[in-house]
Amino acid sequence: MDKTPIAINGTNGHVEQSSVLYRQLRQPPPKVVRSKGHYLYTDDGLEIFDASGGAAVCAIGHGHDRVKKAIAAQLDEIEYVYSLFFTTSAAERLSTLLTESTGGQMSRVFIVSSGTEAVEAALKMARQYFTELPQPQKQRTRFIARKQSYHGNTLGSLAVGSHPARRALYEPMLSANVSHVSPCYPYRESNGEDDETYVARLAQELEDEFQRVGPDTVCAFIAETMSGATLGCVPPVPGYLKAMKAVCERHGALFILDEVMAGMGRTGTLHAWEQEGVVPDLQTIAKGLGAGYTSIGALLVNQRVVAVLNQGTGAFMHSQTYQGNPLACAAAYEVQRTIQDENLLANVREMGKYLGELLKKRLSDHPHIGDIRGRGLFWAMELVKNKETKEPFGAKEQLAWNMHLAGLEHGICMIPGNGTVDGVVGDHIIVAPAYNITAQDIDLIVERTEKALRSRLG
Structure with a gap:
């Protein structure tokens, strides 16, 4: 019988033992205690812009009355x-x-x-x-x-x-x-x-x-x-x-x-x-x-x-x-x-075009961004070790997941993806925000994405 307790930080610093079977048993994820609009709030005070929409799920944001x-x-x-x-x-x-x-x-x-x-x-x-x-x-x-x-x-x-x-x-x-x-x-x-x-x-x-x-x-x-x-x-x-x-x-x-x-x-x-x-x-x-x-x-x-x-x-x-x-x-x-x-499909098309253009403008010259692609409010950046040869990073580096963690540190949640190239190696990150975002929201998404990228890859 596994007697190893899994401790998570509860409110006011109280340490609780979890009964949840996490994806990573010894690595509890951040605990979200509230959400509203495009933001998630954790029990340790983080405010995170949900640019992933969970897993491209939250089409109209959180807490819609x-x-x-x-x-x-x-x-x-x-x-x-x-x-x-x-x-x-x-x-x-x-x-x-x-x-x-x-x-x-x-x-x-x-x-x-x-x-x-x-x-x-x-x-x-x-x-x-x-x-x-x-x-x-x-x-x-x-x-x-x-x-x-x-x-x-x-x-x-x-x-x-x-x-x-x-x-x-x-x-x-x-x-x-x-x-x-x-x-x-x-x-x-x-x-x-x-x-x-x-x-x-x-x-x-x-x-x-x-x-x-x-x-x-x-x-x-x-x-x-x-x-x-x-x-x-x-x-x-x-x-x-x-x-x-x-x-x-x-x-x-x-x-x-x-x-x-x-x-x-x-x-x-x-x-x-x-x-x-x-x-x-x-x-x-x-x-x-x-x-x-x-x-x-x-x-x-x-x-x-x-x-x-x-x-x-x-x-x-x-x-x-x-x-x-x-x-x-x-x-x-x-x-x-x-x-x-709320005519949100038109907004997806308009804001999606802006999101794609801004991602390419700010990030396409980065030496480790191989490709920026997408449509609507569904965009990915493929990460490469060598831009000229398209050589991917090794699977053991877990780059996409580390980019996700870097995003959380900079107040943004993105979707990590691996196995891009052949099902084993290759990394990408996805942004898939809610359909009711504004141009100002997109500016924030790209700014925080760029900060997260540069914090890990320079």
Whole structure:
């Protein structure tokens, strides 16, 4: 039995023993005691600008009165029902809002409690779709995903992801029916090609993978519409997603877009795919959906997939206890109405443009900043040991995490990312602030980011 106490500093310097299983058992994180707007306040007096939005979650900042009132009102109506037995007005309102936001192209919504659960549901839905066709294709059991991707931490979602550090311990338990192709990562992998040539090469690689595993065995290709935490905010090259979808359509496979991190307004449109001229067959969303006020995620299902199920068993063979939780739905609905009513998507586009320009102006000449990339309010800086050769820092240096700690010292919270280059080495840091930030807030973000960077890398 482990008898080692874990001590944390409580209020007034009182030392408490924690029962929380921290990510690092012997390294308790700072304790936040209050939040408001864009700021977090710790028990030892720190005021931290939340430029990470948690993990790109807090879309409208902390403590928004409108959302708190909506949660309280829902408590007066109904706090929980089991979705197998009942539906609620809260779930119906949110689902209608989401389907209408796609022009009805995604016609049904399956509401869960996290992005990982949404990805699990997408994989199951893809498999069931092929068993429900008028001429079932039960041999379709495989998925093709991308290297340096992340889709969640359950065994199914971890299998389609490609984050070696998170997969390593569980590799023997992960499904063998997943293979991975190259990411869309022009900074390191375009080989000087123009966009059209690069896209054609990636599409051919996907085609070759279909042929290698057998085109009629593949359920779906799954990709983040815009790469998130593992690769670091890489927007798709123009035409890339269209080309990948075309390969899927040629072989009758489904096209799944994971927008858990990049969706719900983060990149400047409610759905990131709106900027790419494609519509997915299945789409996952989460973080910006509830903006941190609730644990919620969802699977959006294209009308053509729904039609197959309607003509088949008429049921999705998957459910979860907290599916369609009314409190979560009420909070998420109010978050989305707030984004609409306050015209925050326009602000994401305007302030995102300013954020990108200012980061490049202040930091692009730094000898250890290899690339600055992003879209909307979702920007990353890739850190390199040598700017000319793009040589990364060693994994043991834990540079991204140390940059995160340096940020806290300078009053800013950023998202650290590692394994950028090949899943093992490579570092980046992400800023993903709330959609209602101002130009003055961005000035502060860039100023503190620069101070943190220079404190570690000169």
